Amino acid sequence: MIKAIIFDCFGVLTSDRWKEFSEALPDEQREPARQLNHAYNRGHLTKAEFLDQIEELTGSQPNYVDDMLDNETTKNNQLLSYVADLKDRGYKIGLLSNVATNWIRDYFLTEEEQGLFDTFVFSFEAGMTKPNPQIFQLTAERLGQDAKNCVLIDDVESYCSAARQEGMKAINYTDFESFKTQLEELLSQS
DSSP, X not given: OOOEEEEOTBTTTBOOHHHHXXXXXXXXXXXXXXXXXXXXXXTSXXXXXXXXXXXXXXXXXXXXXXXHHHSOOOBOHXXXXXXXXXXXXXXXXXXXXXXXXXXXXXIISOHHHXXXXXXXXXXXXXXOOTTOHHHHHHHHHXXXXXXXXXXXXXXXXXXXXHHHHTTOEEEEOSOHHHHHHHHHHHHHXX
C-alpha cells in the first residue's frame, strides 16, 4: 500500500538546466562532467573546485556554470498544488535531491511550500547521491515507511530503476499530466 510519495527537485519540481547542459556536452565530456557534479553534490568538492574542474573539462566559464546551477529555475507550480492535494489526502511527502547546497530551502521553496514536505533528504547532507541504494532507504526511514510503501518521482530513469531495486515503486517524470495519471493509477491499486 502506498503511504509515501518522494519527489525529486531538479527536472520535477523545477527545470533542470544542469541536465540540459551536461546532455549537450560531447560524449567524451558528458560522463566526467556528471561524475564531477556527483562529487560536488556529495560535498567532496567545493563549489570553486567544481567550477574550476568543469572549466578545465569543458571550457565553460565558471560564472556561466554557477549561474546555470543557481538561477533561472522555473518552479512547477501545478505540481506543487498537486503535492498539497496529496498531503491533504494523508500521504507522507518527501523531497530527495542530488544537490550540493541548501538552495532548495534557502531560496527555492517558500516556507509554506516547505511545509508540504515531511522530510528533506539532500545529497550534500547525506554524503551520498542517487542512485546509491542507501539514500532511498534513508528517505523511506525518515518518512517512517518501508520502501515498499513508497513511490519515487524522478526524471532520471536510472534513479527510478535503483529505487525499484530497493522495493519502491517509481515513476519516471516526463510531464505533469502523464505523471498524475500514472500516480493516481498506482494509488487506486493500493
